[in-house]
Amino acid sequence: QVHLQESGPGLVKPSQTLSLTCSVSGGSISADNYYWNWIRQYAGRGLEWIGSSSNRGDTYYNPSLKSRITISVDTSKNQYFLKMTSVTAADTAVYYCARGWGAHDPVQNWGQGTLVTVS
Amino acid sequence: DIVMTQSPDSLSVSLGERATINCKSSKSIFYDSNNKNYLAWYQQKPGQPPKLLIFWASARDSGVPDRFSGSGSGTDFTLTINSLQAEDVAVYYCQQYSDFPLTFGAGTKVEIK
16 A cells, blocks of 8 residues: 655745655556656645655646746655756645556555645 | 536535436537547545546546436536535545646535535
8 A cells, every 4th residue: 555745834025935745655657657746736725736756757737837836756765856946835734645547547646745834 | 718617515415325426527528539538537635635536527436336427418418416425524636637727627626415
């Protein structure tokens, strides 16, 4: 059973860069054709897909965020990452890492989420 | 972007009764090439991440009770919870995974009457 765990700073100052890590256990990030997603949720509702990456580095980003985000994968560490630049208060949310079966597939496995506050 | 519109925003249902949640997409998410609707339903309980219930509009994920069912095609979809149980109190979201960006509905909160 795959397990995903987000980590990173809970507080980021405006205009700075947010960096989050998703650590994957119970399965290899190199295996199969899964897509590794970042999704955020505002104030208990409002889910927004940020983007996803395959283990080969094929990435898809939400156009509304594309200029500010990078998703990367480190297969040697079984981790993947989100980097978001120039954050504002509007980026305050719970950030989830989540695994999908493919680029155009539902998201089956979710981390517990980590709250990031921009202030 | 494909806009997913859910209704109602919230729903109060008696234990043992049926709950029905609707989801409408701003464009068709049905593909003739594989005869599939790119629509999923998730359940989210307080303090937990969303949990996948239904994919391809009507296929239940492993371990999901059969009182949960999904239906619909094209742009109009429904999640039905038959014989509502106390543990079904949650917010339910639909999601399209046809086009990027993947998009979610705003959620429907299901409570016990």
